[in-house]
Amino acid sequence: MRDRKMNNEVASAKKIIVATKPHSPVSEQFRTIRTNIMYSSIDRPIRSVLFTSAVAGAGKSTIAANVAIAYAQAGKKTLLLDGDLRRPTCHYTFKVSNQKGLSTAIVNDIALEDLVNQTEFDDLDLITSGPIPPNPSELLSSKKLTQFIDHLKFQYEMIIVDSPPLLSVTDAQLLSKSADGVILITDVENNNRNHLLEAKDLLNKADANIIGLVLNNRTIKDKSKDDYYYYQASHDV
Template sequence: MFLNKQKLFGRVQKRNLVSYSNPDSIISEHFRTIRTNIHFSTGGKKSILLITSPCTGEGKSTTAANLAVSMAQQKEKVLLIDANLREPVLHSIFKTSNEVGLTNVLNGKTNFEEAVYRTEIGRLEILTSGTVPSNPGELLGSSRMQELLETTIQQYDAILIDSPPVNDVSDSKLLANKCDGVILVISKGKTGLEKAIEAIKALKFAKAKFYGAILNEYN
């Protein structure tokens, strides 16, 4: 288990890609530390990691985005997936379209190559959430989702999945055991101990491999 305190993401900078815009900052160094800890946890192998939080508003999407950038800056080929189908934000963070994405691939309306967005940040690519579906849990828990992950991991060094808060809906639990590990983002002064414990128990019940928590000090 790794725990890293991040003094980051004040209200004004909440959705900034600090790892990209200010790579020499202490915040960026925190992300490099987290990246290194993940490398040791996975043994340097290709891995699919789920990034979630106990509740909403704890900084998990910004954390996932900056972590993906940090990995890409080390010449890793990274895929960042927005699986928060109910309240997607990664397209806003990276200022790209969300007309086509994960849901459209899972529904068979487009293929992965047509939906993936290639950024100018190293070898970082993004699969946004796509069209908001009426059945998010069903899509994320489907065999199509499993097949997508099994296929795409062959093309990348790491896949990071930004998922909904684990205590709010069942989506993250459905995804958890499809991944190699789960990282929980908790917010100092906002995440109650009971909520954090509840989230960890839910992930373990879903047979997820819990890699550890990231403490976000400012959100």
């Protein structure tokens, strides 16, 4: 049991590298993503961003968590919202309970302070997914979700939303309607142009504002073995 706990702690530390290794090239790339988001729109400030991918395994949850920390480190009051009601991971990353969260907020009237988890990072709060419901898509298409996120926008300067992959379920399309911008995540090993184009088409049908693409797991040359990958941001999809 102790070994399992230590392994979970090591895994969490690896995921939030922008905090554990703030001076690494990986962390600098997360700050670059933050900067690119800030300058992605001049007339309409981006205050909520949905992170999604075409297929599973691209690393969207890890990137969303690190970008959220990067915003908090910049002094922005930030919320990380786990919108993945099927395979949530944020509560594992930040080692908090998932007994109540987004799913319970949609179904029941719960005070915001009873949903928010304070993290170890100043200016960063977390709302987990909550218990996995039998009907995620129905919950995410409800008016209560829109009202809930609109309420959150009055409380935070930046909201980072983690969502399921686009080609698996409709959840990300539904969530994208409440976000100011959407960032697609892909990784080098499984990068597939057709999948990305299909994901882009689905977002366009939902009238989502696609602001960028992040290429994950690109190898760094001539760096220490600890910095074996990094995240490269682009505004081209």
